[in-house]
Amino acid sequence: MGVLEVRRWRLIGAVSSVVLFVGMGGAAAQSSTAGSAAAAGTELAPVIVQSSAPPKRVNTSSSRSRAGRARAVSRANAPAGAAAAAAAGAGAGGGHKESAFGHVDGMVATRSATGTKTDAPLIETPVAISVVTQDQIQAQGAQSVSQAVRYTSGVRAEANGADARFDQIFIRGFLADQYLDSLRLMNASIFAYPIVEPFNLERVEILHGPASVLYGQASPGGLVDLVSKRPTLEPYHEMFVSTGSYGRAQAGVDLSGPIDKNKEFLYRFTASGFDVGSQVDHTSYQRVSIAPSLTWRPDNQTTLTVLGTYQRDPKAGFFNLLPANGTVFPVAGGAKIPTSFYSGEPGFDKTDRTVGSIGYLFEHHFNNVVTVRQNLRYMDNSTDFKVVSPTVLTNPFSLPRGVYATYETLRSLALDNQGEFKFKAGPLDHTALLGIDYRNSVDTALARNTTTGVPAINAFNPVYGLPLPNPPVATYNRQRLEQVGFYGQDQIKFGGFVALLGLRYDQADLDTDNLLTGITAPKSDGALIKRAALLYKFDNGVAPYVQYTESFQPRLGTNFFGQAFKPTRGQQEEVGVKYQLDPKTLLTLAVFNLEQQNVLTPDPDPTHIIGGVRSNVQTGKVRSRGVELEGKSEISRNLTMLGAYTYTEIVNTESNTTNLGKRVPGIPLHAASLWADYTFHGGALDGFGLSGGVRYLGAAPGNSLNTFDVPATTLFDLGVHYDLAALGPQFKGFLASANVTNLFDKTYVEVCQDTGCYYGLRRNVIATLRYRW
Numbered sequence: 001m002g003v004l005e006v007r008r009w010r011l012i013g014a015v016s017s018v019v020l021f022v023g024m025g026g027a028a029a030q031s032s033t034a035g036s037a038a039a040a041g042t043e044l045a046p047v048i049v050q051s052s053a054p055p056k057r058v059n060t061s062s063s064r065s066r067a068g069r070a071r072a073v074s075r076a077n078a079p080a081g082a083a084a085a086a087a088a089g090a091g092a093g094g095g096h097k098e099s100a101f102g103h104v105d106g107m108v109a110t111r112s113a114t115g116t117k118t119d120a121p122l123i124e125t126p127v128a129i130s131v132v133t134q135d136q137i138q139a140q141g142a143q144s145v146s147q148a149v150r151y152t153s154g155v156r157a158e159a160n161g162a163d164a165r166f167d168q169i170f171i172r173g174f175l176a177d178q179y180l181d182s183l184r185l186m187n188a189s190i191f192a193y194p195i196v197e198p199f200n201l202e203r204v205e206i207l208h209g210p211a212s213v214l215y216g217q218a219s220p221g222g223l224v225d226l227v228s229k230r231p232t233l234e235p236y237h238e239m240f241v242s243t244g245s246y247g248r249a250q251a252g253v254d255l256s257g258p259i260d261k262n263k264e265f266l267y268r269f270t271a272s273g274f275d276v277g278s279q280v281d282h283t284s285y286q287r288v289s290i291a292p293s294l295t296w297r298p299d300n301q302t303t304l305t306v307l308g309t310y311q312r313d314p315k316a317g318f319f320n321l322l323p324a325n326g327t328v329f330p331v332a333g334g335a336k337i338p339t340s341f342y343s344g345e346p347g348f349d350k351t352d353r354t355v356g357s358i359g360y361l362f363e364h365h366f367n368n369v370v371t372v373r374q375n376l377r378y379m380d381n382s383t384d385f386k387v388v389s390p391t392v393l394t395n396p397f398s399l400p401r402g403v404y405a406t407y408e409t410l411r412s413l414a415l416d417n418q419g420e421f422k423f424k425a426g427p428l429d430h431t432a433l434l435g436i437d438y439r440n441s442v443d444t445a446l447a448r449n450t451t452t453g454v455p456a457i458n459a460f461n462p463v464y465g466l467p468l469p470n471p472p473v474a475t476y477n478r479q480r481l482e483q484v485g486f487y488g489q490d491q492i493k494f495g496g497f498v499a500l501l502g503l504r505y506d507q508a509d510l511d512t513d514n515l516l517t518g519i520t521a522p523k524s525d526g527a528l529i530k531r532a533a534l535l536y537k538f539d540n541g542v543a544p545y546v547q548y549t550e551s552f553q554p555r556l557g558t559n560f561f562g563q564a565f566k567p568t569r570g571q572q573e574e575v576g577v578k579y580q581l582d583p584k585t586l587l588t589l590a591v592f593n594l595e596q597q598n599v600l601t602p603d604p605d606p607t608h609i610i611g612g613v614r615s616n617v618q619t620g621k622v623r624s625r626g627v628e629l630e631g632k633s634e635i636s637r638n639l640t641m642l643g644a645y646t647y648t649e650i651v652n653t654e655s656n657t658t659n660l661g662k663r664v665p666g667i668p669l670h671a672a673s674l675w676a677d678y679t680f681h682g683g684a685l686d687g688f689g690l691s692g693g694v695r696y697l698g699a700a701p702g703n704s705l706n707t708f709d710v711p712a713t714t715l716f717d718l719g720v721h722y723d724l725a726a727l728g729p730q731f732k733g734f735l736a737s738a739n740v741t742n743l744f745d746k747t748y749v750e751v752c753q754d755t756g757c758y759y760g761l762r763r764n765v766i767a768t769l770r771y772r773w
Helices: 003-032 034-039 067-077 080-087 136-141
Strands: 129-133 155-157 169-171 178-180 201-206 222-229 236-244 248-257 266-279 284-299 302-315 350-365 371-388 399-423 428-450 473-494 496-513 519-536 542-553 568-582 583-603 615-632 639-654 671-677 688-697 713-723 734-740 750-754 756-759 764-772
Touching: 129 136, 136 201, 155 756, 169 201, 169 222, 248 302, 671 713
Parallel strands: 178 222
Antiparallel strands: 129 201, 155 169, 201 222, 236 248, 236 764, 248 266, 266 284, 284 302, 302 350, 350 371, 371 399, 399 428, 428 473, 473 496, 496 519, 519 542, 542 568, 568 583, 583 615, 615 639, 639 671, 671 688, 688 713, 713 734, 734 764, 750 756
């Protein structure tokens, strides 16, 4: 261990110890001096605990009156120290604001911590942020995080169609990193990719554009931050069962509330599972997910929430890449490959994933000025993957195949220490944030493959069960990542102006061990990242803003001269405007110009060969320009509407290959969506609701040379729900619903790239009976 590494460990350990010691010691001191503080008239900042989600008339749009909603939010989001008062005055309405970390009653969030790591109003945050609430997830019947963002601007989701092994989301044309409770979900290689069960979440948040100033090495397009369900102050209980297409059998339970009468200890237990087939023959999905959590509140200024997760996916998905010839283009006679065709081998192929995690979220308020937080999570991920898949995707009547197998384990630790300081300096109101975050991961992958002796397959007349060779070991690698980041941010308010300034220094060390040869390839990268933004909030709810921000992302490998590749760097300029007519309406328009530099492109010298392959240099650039428009509104007690439009032009602006000036495949120029829910209150249809949506995905390049486009497609979704309480008090708490996606069962190609194509999801029907008490 080098001197730098020893110092880094000592620094992280010291900071962690100080935060915990000061926080817990301060908690005891605050408790012992509570009387004197009260006597002095000091108002201590409340600690916000996860909101409870009281039973609703329906799980979709505004099913309460405005006053009813206000009472529910007041009770749900009550500060820890004011729990008794909130319980006593729940019927009085008025009260406490929505928390950035808690439940949202409805589909329009007004606060988020993703863009600033502080609990901030969205209307005052000068960056485009989209929030998908748990109510929206349930109303639209989303079964994954990527499905949850179908009606969100700026994203490209479900890019692998029916293949759901990876819950990948592209933002502004770039593959986005995913975070859980603002801590990175690591995926060092390919297959050990953690997927989070959406029933365990309160929110799915999309931060549009580079976010490295707060989160470190990250994609330039943005990130996905998932917010876990947390223990609630008030008792909350929910269970559901679902059935539907492909033999779906699904159930879940969500239980939460105080353990003791003083509400010092709170619990939450969320569990769910499913067994369902697929539109592709010989494939299915299975999952069991358990997510317990416990909150300890020793006083009104301190919370410690411990969260655990165990998720077992014995059938986590399948690989089914197909050729453009037979999917986008018909073969001779006009035939196309059936969407049910499976290119692998039943009985041999598998994707078996097990993920476990344990961590905590600690927060302590010293006073109205100083707050400290420490968030930590350890995750263990193991994936066993085997597949027989096509190697050359040209002739669908005889697809040559290879055998591939990988066993991968990924163990990771993520830690984030924060100090928040609120103070005035003359006419300026400051919310300053200082933080040190740390990541450590070890990924070990043993890969086997062969193409010798593997039988080809006919996509129109597949034959399975022929003998397969035992693939030899191809690679056996271990990657060890250690990253430390030091960041600072200041949110400055002056009248209607809100300025956001940020600076970060990141250091990342990566060692790649070849366990077959014993050779280790070390790599170390550092970067200084900046962000500056300014917003002005008018009294009428209009808030224009401008932003400049950067990204940093290390790259593996070396050039011909053995020099390690530099990190890719991203710079973005963005202007936009937000409009908040009322707390249940938020519109956002963003226009951006984003450039990624140090992109790999072939070495211009054809004699620079490494291992029989032409080496790369880092002179490539990719530019993404676009417009994003998104609106969410609970227009009335009955009607909720969501709308989004996206224009994205992502182009290779500098390259040594024929893709120069070409658009990046898989990303359409235009995409749009519209969804609405109408719920009846009173009369013969009391309790009944109907929802519907339309999604348009424009044409997109099918390969890096842009020689063909994947055609545009328009899909329709439908939903119905009924609050059975309308039938009588004996049915109070019961809600029946049904969701249909791709209502007209349209067959379409979701995406094509140089490696092949994926069909999109066919019609899927899910019926659910839910009970809340």
